[in-house]
Amino acid sequence: MIPDPAAKKQAYALARERVIAMWRGEADAIARMATAACILHEAMPHAFWTGFYRVVGAQLVIGPYQGTPGCLRIGWGKGVCGTAWATGETQVVADVHAFPGHIACDSRAESEIVVPVKDARGTVEAVFDVDSTEKAAFDEVDREALEEIFSRWYDHD
Ligand code: SME
DSSP: OOOOHHHHHHHHHHHHHHHHHHHTTOOOHHHHHHHHHHHHHHHOTTOSEEEEEEEETTEEEEEEEEESOOOSEEETTOHHHHHHHHHOSOEEESOGGGSTTOOOSSTTOOEEEEEEEEOTTSOEEEEEEEEESSTTOOOHHHHHHHHHHHTTTTOOO
16 A cells, blocks of 8 residues: 555654654664664555665675565665665666666565665665555655655764
């Protein structure tokens, strides 16, 4: 089920408060990712996979997530996640079958959003990936809300 824009905004506003409260005083990246994946997955009924790929050397390596098993490693510039890493820009993909080089970790995936997670200097440290079994599940409401939450990533106070 894809929530209407008002319902999405309300769910993201609540999730944002919960994520920021739980991140407070916690600098460990895995702890922060695990908490965000859990809270945001609960907030998004339009998602079946919600989680992180971490930049480790020249590849993305899977991090904390909720959902079905994801691919373990993704190369720079590969798929939607690798593109978000390479460009530093959020990718909103309404139809993954139309995205050149899309990596199908689960054949049920139809649409997705991937938000780069940057450190204080703007270097991509990880990407946050959300997948849906429905086409066009993500839009500007999701982009705005998720980018706002991840702009707080390196704020450890
Ligand atoms: N769909 C992603 C791969 C990761 S998963 O689906 C969990 C991509 O093309 O980057």
